[in-house]
Amino acid sequence: MSDTKEFTLEEVTQHNTKKDLFLVIHDKVYDCGSFVDEHPGGEEVLLDVAGQDGTEAFEDVGHSDEAREILDGLLVGTVKRMPGDPAPRAPAKSAPAAASSSSGGFGVGLYAVILVGGAVAYAAYNYMQAQQSQQ
Numbered sequence: 001m002s003d004t005k006e007f008t009l010e011e012v013t014q015h016n017t018k019k020d021l022f023l024v025i026h027d028k029v030y031d032c033g034s035f036v037d038e039h040p041g042g043e044e045v046l047l048d049v050a051g052q053d054g055t056e057a058f059e060d061v062g063h064s065d066e067a068r069e070i071l072d073g074l075l076v077g078t079v080k081r082m083p084g085d086p087a088p089r090a091p092a093k094s095a096p097a098a099a100s101s102s103s104g105g106f107g108v109g110l111y112a113v114i115l116v117g118g119a120v121a122y123a124a125y126n127y128m129q130a131q132q133s134q135q
């Protein structure tokens with residue numbers, strides 16, 4: 001009942017001070033003003049995303065279930081998206097793992113190609129040296 005209030009991103013942006021600090025995480029709005037001083041990760045990081053979408057920042061840290069329980073207690077409502085608002089940072093559930101593995105996959109593949117290529121070149125060089133010393 002009490003958590004059904006809707007805030008536009010514009011409204012959330014206005015709560016961007018240490019005493020009055022709203023955060024958007026997964027399209028829900030949290031009032032973190034009372035928690036800033038208690039945050040184990042420090043107040044700076046919360047102030048950095050005050051009044052903004054902190055989904056990425058929050059998830060990047062890999063917060064524990066305990067952190068998520070605290071978050072539940074700070075819930076004040078949901079985001080009401082208006083035309084022209086930026087899209088949510090990360091869709092509520094499925095996408096982040098798939099997105100990060102596909103963007104990271106190319107990098108890892110590239111390193112593998114470079115490593116294997118280097119190894120093959122090194123082996124060929126050794127082989128030719130051995131051939132030459134036999135002559």
Ligand code: HEM
Nearest residue numbers: 032040041045046049054057058061063064066067070071
């Ligand atoms: C209201 C939202 C948040 C809550 C309730 C919260 C809660 C917590 C809790 C309980 C911890 C202790 C470790 C754990 O249980 O995971 C923690 C650690 C941490 N948090 Fe948050 N957090 C919030 C938002 C953020 C944001 C937006 C950032 C931005 C980067 C952040 C950065 C960190 C960092 C870096 C630590 C690690 C501190 C350390 O281990 O030294 N937190 N947070």
